[in-house]
Amino acid sequence: MDMSAEQPHLLLVDDERSIREPLAQYLTKQGFRVTQVGDAEAARTRLTAYAIDLVILDVMMPGEDGLSLCRHIRATSETPVILLTAKTEETDRIVGLEMGADDYVVKPFSPRELAARIKVVLRRMAGGGARQHAPDSGSFAFAGWVLKTGERALVDREGVSVPLSTGEYNLLLALVTRPRQVLTRDQLLDLTQGREAAAFDRAIDNQVSRLRKKVEADVRNPTLIKTVWGGGYTLAAEVTRL
């Protein structure tokens, strides 16, 4: 009984039983306590009845959809939300994240990946306290550049969009959301691997030098992404959220 109190309590909202039930089973095996419901209305009552640690929410549901429920959760609590999106159209992802979701996975998703992301979000919540925004929604302006999260691109002073690879994007996102903080290689690796598995074995240094080529005026003498002796990297610029 005491065990269950330490287990994070997840609320799984999906109208598709064929996904919901095996997923709940899998997550339970992974050490989560899972409550599953089939629609938004049931989700609302469970949210008030239990202390839910995280909501896994299907976007496409008959009746009230996931985005609407997500907005409701964000308006009433700090409970983190991970969206299960059916569409890969980028605009849907952006909308989801702007609704205040903490993360998303695209169907068909790997349950392992979902479990990993749940852990990342829960850890972030435990460590960071109050969250202001979803990590990657909107735009960040720094030193004349604008990082657009939806397009995964940097926009330069002339308005020309400079697309970033997944690795570059994840690294830059980690940096712009923590300006003037020193981030060690381990921290950066940890921050950037929450998303696609792609960036896992890529050396952070390599990605940093790629990014520097794009944003630094002089790659040999970087002024934006600075190397901290013995520590790691830091973004030496003011960042404004747009």
Place this chain on the structure above:
Amino acid sequence: MRRRWPTSLPGQIALLVAIALFVAQAINFALLLRERRQLRLASATNPAIVRLIDASERLDAGRNLPADRPRNRVRLSRTSPIPAGRPEVRQAEEAIRSGLSDAGLRFSRVETALQPMSRDTARRRSMVARGVRRREGMQELLVAVEQPGRGWLTLSVPWVRADRGVVAQLIAQTLILYGIVLLAVFWIGHRIARPLRSLAAAARGFRPGSDAAPVREEGPEDVRSVIAAYNALGTRVTAMLDEKDRMLGAIGHDLRTPLAALRVRIESVEDEGDRARMADIIDEIARTLEDILSLARLGRSSEPPVEVDLAALVDAVVDDFRDLGADVTLDDVARLPVRLRPLLMRRAVRNLIENAVKYAGAAEVSVSGAANGGARVAVLDRGPGIPADRLDTVFDAFIRVETSRNRGTGGIGLGLALARAIVEEAGGTLTLANREGGGLAAVMLLPRGTPA
């Protein structure tokens, strides 16, 4: 030869009307001319006939010929005063002959001739006074009639030669007519042709779902109804495509859901290798599904075109492939801003590289400015290439060149078809060619676009 004819509607109508007008005018002219001739003939011969009859009757009565003014005088002579060889005026001769016989006058021969009017005579002055101009020729018609046993009665009457005035008048008349009628014709033609032209332009530029304003209904009723029908057609096409999108969305959802369920279920498969293979297959089905949906939705993209550094875009895609451990090389390139939809273009580039990696295990990518001011992206591989006779069909969405490129279960047809559709939607071209020494070269040419 064909080019000499006007091809536009107003031009053709105007040409037809001009020809018809000309023919009508020519007929009018011929009739008018004939009438004028007859009138002239009558005005010359009638007084001559009257005077001849009068003279004959006087002679019959034993009186002398009247001592008229010299210009009207009838003279009597033994022989014909008309020298042989003078041009005769047959019509006048005929008219006088019939006039005299109608009056019951006895005569045997009639001769006529034209001669220039003697200068400075009263007759000449009178003709000038009547407005007969010099160049129209002031002539006299000399008439000689032989009466058996009496000799030749001769007289002269004024003769106005040509109808040059009439010709000038007719030309002027025709020109005025042309001016008025053709102006009207051009106006009508324009009124019909302009809405037709805007209709043609709208039909050419038709992009389903682009929310283009309907073509303005103008012009004559018939043209208006054609435009209305076209507008209705456009609305129906857009509605059908919307319906197709909804259907595709539903299909996508209905296929993704069981796929997602399957993906969750396979986590319970004990064998690690089996599970990984299953996951790969599910991912591939999902990717194919996405490609199908993107291909079907292309052209109705919600993504706006923006200025993008194409070199950085290709570089980003290449970097993603390297992350996955693929052997993809890219030369360092300078900034190359191009106006395009970045997410779609990423997909096109990704599909090209994916195809090369799939069939050849490696890809050489290059980005450069093209000669025409556009941009060029080339993806080269050393794979088996495509048989020359199938290069054309490889783009047909669901054709795979299995006979030569049957490595794995790669969906070359769909991936490349989507890439080409994206490139063409951006106003560019994608061509495939076999390389010397083996392998395939996929070359994408993009216009720089107009920086708004």
